[in-house]
Amino acid sequence: MERILKDSGTIQRYRSGPLGLYVQQCAERLCQQGYTREHAHRHIYTVDDFGRWLERHRVALSDVTFDHARRYLDVGRRWKKHGDVAALKRLFEMLAQEGVIPPIGTPQTEAQLVVHNFGTFLSEERALAHRTIINRKTIVTAFLNQRFGRRSFQFSNIKAKDLIGFVQKEATRRRNSIKTVETALRSFTRYLLFSGHLNQDLSIAVPGAPNRRLTGIPRHLTADQVSRVLASCDKRTRTGRRDYAILRLLARLGLRAGEVAALKLDDIDWITGTLTVHGKGGKVRRMPLLHDIGEAISAYLRKDRLSSPDRRIFQRIGAPCEGLGRTAVGSIVRFALERSGVQSTSGGSHQFRHTIGAQMLARGASLAEIGEVLRHESTDTTFVYTKVDLGALRPLARHWPGGAR
Numbered sequence: 001m002e003r004i005l006k007d008s009g010t011i012q013r014y015r016s017g018p019l020g021l022y023v024q025q026c027a028e029r030l031c032q033q034g035y036t037r038e039h040a041h042r043h044i045y046t047v048d049d050f051g052r053w054l055e056r057h058r059v060a061l062s063d064v065t066f067d068h069a070r071r072y073l074d075v076g077r078r079w080k081k082h083g084d085v086a087a088l089k090r091l092f093e094m095l096a097q098e099g100v101i102p103p104i105g106t107p108q109t110e111a112q113l114v115v116h117n118f119g120t121f122l123s124e125e126r127a128l129a130h131r132t133i134i135n136r137k138t139i140v141t142a143f144l145n146q147r148f149g150r151r152s153f154q155f156s157n158i159k160a161k162d163l164i165g166f167v168q169k170e171a172t173r174r175r176n177s178i179k180t181v182e183t184a185l186r187s188f189t190r191y192l193l194f195s196g197h198l199n200q201d202l203s204i205a206v207p208g209a210p211n212r213r214l215t216g217i218p219r220h221l222t223a224d225q226v227s228r229v230l231a232s233c234d235k236r237t238r239t240g241r242r243d244y245a246i247l248r249l250l251a252r253l254g255l256r257a258g259e260v261a262a263l264k265l266d267d268i269d270w271i272t273g274t275l276t277v278h279g280k281g282g283k284v285r286r287m288p289l290l291h292d293i294g295e296a297i298s299a300y301l302r303k304d305r306l307s308s309p310d311r312r313i314f315q316r317i318g319a320p321c322e323g324l325g326r327t328a329v330g331s332i333v334r335f336a337l338e339r340s341g342v343q344s345t346s347g348g349s350h351q352f353r354h355t356i357g358a359q360m361l362a363r364g365a366s367l368a369e370i371g372e373v374l375r376h377e378s379t380d381t382t383f384v385y386t387k388v389d390l391g392a393l394r395p396l397a398r399h400w401p402g403g404a405r
Helices: 008-015 020-032 037-056 066-075 083-097 110-124 130-148 160-171 178-195 223-231 238-253 257-262 291-303 326-340 350-362 367-374 379-387 390-396
Strands: 274-278 284-288
Touching: 008 020, 008 037, 020 037, 020 083, 037 066, 037 083, 066 083, 110 130, 110 178, 130 160, 130 178, 160 178, 223 238, 223 326, 223 350, 238 257, 238 291, 238 326, 238 350, 257 274, 257 326, 350 367, 367 379
Parallel strands: none
Antiparallel strands: 274 284
C-alpha cells in the first residue's frame, strides 16, 4: 500500500478498517496491473468505504451480495464515480476466491442450475469454445424466460410449439444469425434428454434455419491492401509494435481472432521455431513461427510487454495489465483498416483467412491444401473458396435467353 499512499495515518486507517485485509490485497493487485497511484487510491478508498457502510448496516461479510453493492452506490450516486463499480467488482472477485461468498455466477434457481450444467457439459464433453458456450447459454436462457417467465419451472412442459414459436420470433430480428438459435436449441434439448430432464427427443422439432454461411463470396484483401494495413502500424510506439505483431499473425498464418488472443508465452518454442495454436473445439495445432512473425513478436516482448501473472502474449496497453480478448483483436483490425484507408466490406479479422485462401487458390493450390493450412474441420467450409475464382467460374455460366439487359 506504501506504493500508492505516502501518509502513514491514512495507510493505518485503511488497514484497520472492516475490510483492511482486502484493501491491502486490492492495493497489491492494482500495483501489479499498472494502475496509476491516483486511480489505485480511488479503488481502495471505495473498498474501505463500502466495508464501513456494511458495518454500519450490520451486514456480515459472508452475507454480502450484489444487492448490497447496488444499495451502497445508490445512496451516494451524486458523488460516486463510475470506477467505484469496478472497485466493488474486484472486491467481490477476491471474496469469492477466498471462499467468503459463493463464486460469482453461482446458480440461484433450478433453471439457472440447468443452464449452468448445460454449459459445463458443452465445455467438458464437447470441448466447445468459451464464446460459443456463452452464446448458447444466452439463447437458452432467453428461451426459458419466454416459455416460463416467473411461473413454475417444469422441463416436461416444453412442447414442440414452444421451440417453433421461439425460433419464429428470433428469426424476425436475427436474419443472418438465426442458425445459431437453431443450433443452441437442438443442443439444449439433446442435453435435456441425455440428462434425464426429458423423456423424448425434441431436437427434431426445432425448425431448420437456412444456412447462409455458403451463400456469399469470401471477402478478401489484395496483397497491396494487406501491405498497407501492416504499414499503418507505427512501430515506434508500444501500441504500434503490439498491433503489428497481431496483424502479422492474422495475415501470414490466418489465425482466428480468438486464437491470437489465446496465445500464451508457453505456446512459443523459439528453439524449434513453432507456435502452438489452440483452435476451435479444443483442437491444438503446431504451426511454423515464420521469421517475420518471430521478429515482430520478439520486438513487442522485449520492449513493451509488462510482467504479469496473465501469461497471454498480447496485453492491454493501459491498466489493468491483462491479456486482450477476441473482441479487442477485432478492434485492432478495424482501426488498422481505417488508418490505412483500405475500403473493406468486412471490417473483421476473418478476412485475412479468406485472403490466404484466395491467394492459395490463385496459385494453383487444391481445396484440400487450403483446408489443411486454414485448419478447416469440414470440406464444405473450404469449398466456398471456389466462388473466389470468378475467371474459372465464368465459362460455366449459362447463356441468358435474349441477351443480358
